[in-house]
Amino acid sequence: MTAAARPAQDQRHSVQGARMVVEALEREGVTHLFGYPGGAIMPVYDALTASSQLKHILVRHEQAAALAADAYGRVSGRPGVCIATSGPGATNLVTGIANAFLDSVPMVAITGQVASPLMGTDAFQEVDIFGITLPIVKHSFIVRSTADIPRVFAEAFHIARSGRPGPVLIDLPKDIGVMSAAPEPFDPPVFAHEPMDEAKIAAANALIAEARQPILYFGGGIAIARAERALRDFARRSGIPSVATLKGLGGVPTDEPSFLGMLGMHGTRAANVAIDHCDLLICVGARFDDRATGKLDSFAPRARVIHFDADEAEIGKLRRAEIGIAGDISAMLDALDARPDCDPWRDQCAAQKRLWAPRYDAPGNGIYAPALLKRLSEAAGNDAIFTCDVGQHQMWVAQHCRFTRPQAHLTSAGLGTMGYGVPAGIGALLADPAATVVTVSGDGSFMMNVQELATVRRYRLPLKIVLIDNSQLGMVRQWQELFFDENFSEIDLSDNPDFAEVAHSFGIEAFTIDHRSEVEGAIQRLLATPGPILCHVRIDPRDNVWPLVPPNSSNVQMMEKGW
Incomplete structure (x- = not known):
């Protein structure tokens, strides 16, 4: 948060709540928001017309507003913003909010709510969106005082983008948006930077140096942290072959010879076999999801594990790690300087990638x-x-x-x-x-x-x-x-x-x-x-996706189809 958040604290004149919302969005650098108007959120839409910075995108269904905000957040790295009215407008956002939560995407969802005196009375288009979304947000706010709007929005954006990102909900009663008040002073949130655990980094370097068949396994945390430069630098200087989850694709360019492809249920044979034979698994920004691991107790059965993640809760949740470190992914990767003796392994993996490359010469004249x-x-x-x-x-x-x-x-x-x-x-x-x-x-x-x-x-x-x-x-x-x-x-x-x-x-x-x-x-x-x-x-309705790991199976038990 920059000093740009301060003016609202110093200007003690009375401001309408809806105008405070617009000013808060402008201070956060928001340029686009996706939404659909309705009764309870109408004061905010009224105030939006006076903003030259904010471009509202009128979708045709609130679910699309949340999904568009999700993609906006993934591409820009800033919280996507969606807005809807109370009742069905708010509930139509739920799928998109859950989508952002499960993929750790920064988002701020703003919902109108019935006027404060009517809350809890089953008023027209009233629904407890705060309660409905509790399991699928990082945090939720119900704005109880007009004067608190600048603080609530500053905190919401800070929470959405800090640590492991995710969606934050702001529920705004209609009367709070209509009333005027002097903004309450507040201190802008600041980002806390935890020092890196140097002892664990040294231990990780020691494990890497000892490995002969290591694999770098990375996921969506690379995109979230914008850590692809650090990931690629580590992969190059270490010479370690790599695999990606579905969300990790692109962290290392897919045509790199040492990149073996996506692992898991529909992963490549080269990736899944390499995981099965590796002696060290370096997991970066991934969470051992079931679609990636297959039968968990047969996943990387010969490997010791190093796990780096922004979220400490992920470390050891599904697979015990010999070394687990939570923190800034780029900083941790930059601190790894070991170079294992793995040239024969890397060459073997690259050869398997070439051997098992997909075929595109499907029979017939239809589109493959x-x-x-x-x-x-x-x-x-x-x-x-x-x-x-x-x-x-x-x-x-x-x-x-x-x-x-x-x-x-x-x-x-x-x-x-x-x-x-x-x-x-x-x-x-x-x-x-x-x-x-x-x-x-x-x-x-x-x-x-x-x-x-x-x-x-x-x-x-x-x-x-x-x-x-x-x-x-x-x-x-x-x-x-x-x-x-x-x-x-x-x-x-x-x-x-x-x-x-x-x-x-x-x-x-x-x-x-x-x-x-x-x-x-x-x-x-x-x-x-x-x-x-x-x-x-x-296309032919009989075309299937191959390879495929059957349910409750090891990733090396892949079903494939020949022509």
């Missing part, structure tokens, strides 16, 4: 989604950002697209929110207008927030949408095929609309392809079109 996505990411270049929905296409993006920075891959990892892709594309474009932003969606996910095509059109956002359509809930169908004796239940989406015509009805350019000979031209058209465009891609 992994091949399309690989080519698209190559053509889009290093400055592109991919936002992804949830399902088979999500795994194909993770497996086959190339990423040179973690902010280039935005996906709902912890919550698995269908409908994330288009709102996330909106947030990403507003956070980084110079980037080429590509949303990859599936026919199931796309329909969850299809109304946001109106937002794309309204703000003339040049979002490139690739809609992969197998007329199925593909991932559910794949599991029913493999693990439920092909008892296909409620996965048929053959009554989908003509998605190109849907886009046209929103005023967005669109076209459909279904033959592999059309892929190259489609990619060129997507990337050359200056405005928003949707490419509807029909």
Whole structure:
């Protein structure tokens, strides 16, 4: 927090609460907020019109406001801001708040509330959003006094972005926003910097020096901490091969020879086998999630563990670490100077990566989604950002697209929110207008927030949408095929609309392809079109995601499919 927060403390004249909200957002450097107006939050919307700094983005559903704010926070590194009215407006934010909480994304959610005297009376559009969201926020505030608004907002933004980031809720009763008061003096929050544990760093260096088959396992904490420079420097000077979680992709460029790919349920064979054989596992900004580890007691069974994380609660939560250190990830990585004797191991891992590289020469003339996505990411270049929905296409993006920075891959990892892709594309474009932003969606996910095509059109956002359509809930169908004796239940989406015509009805350019000979031209058209465009891609509904680790299995027990 800078001294810019001070003026509200020194100006003791009376100010309307809603105006204080706008001034607080301006002091925090907010430029965009995503929302939808309604009765209880109307005083704030009234005050917004007087701000030249704040640009409000009118979404068509409050869930999209929270998801767009989530993506904005991931790309910018600053808290994304979403705003909604009381009752259903507030509850519609809940999925997006939970999404940010599980992926540790900085966010401030502002909800209107019924007037203070009516709270607890079951008034029109009253709901206890404070209570509803308690398990999925870092902190919550109900503003009880107009004079406290500057302090509450300063604390909320500080909490959202400090330590392990996450969402913070501010519930604002309507009368508090209407009344005027002199702002109450307060001291701006300050960031506390804990000293690094030098003894543990020395012990970590000793373990690294002794290792002969070490693996660097990193996750979403790298993107959160903006620690990719430190991670890459450590990987280069140590010579240790690396693997990533779904959220960690891009921390090390995916085409680095010593990067073995994503690990886990849909990870690469090279990554999963290397983890199984390693003698030292250096975990950085990851939490031993079940989708990454498979059967936990068989994960890295031969390895000692060093665990670095911003959140001390993660260390030892699922896997005991010989050395665990909580703190600044970049500083800890920079302090590691050991160089293990692991050249033969690194060469072996690189050879396995080449041996088990994916194939793209699928039979037939239909479109093979992994091949399309690989080519698209190559053509889009290093400055592109991919936002992804949830399902088979999500795994194909993770497996086959190339990423040179973690902010280039935005996906709902912890919550698995269908409908994330288009709102996330909106947030990403507003956070980084110079980037080429590509949303990859599936026919199931796309329909969850299809109304946001109106937002794309309204703000003339040049979002490139690739809609992969197998007329199925593909991932559910794949599991029913493999693990439920092909008892296909409620996965048929053959009554989908003509998605190109849907886009046209929103005023967005669109076209459909279904033959592999059309892929190259489609990619060129997507990337050359200056405005928003949707490419509807029909694929074989029988295509599955491979490899796949079955439930309750070790990561090396991978199911694969040959042609």
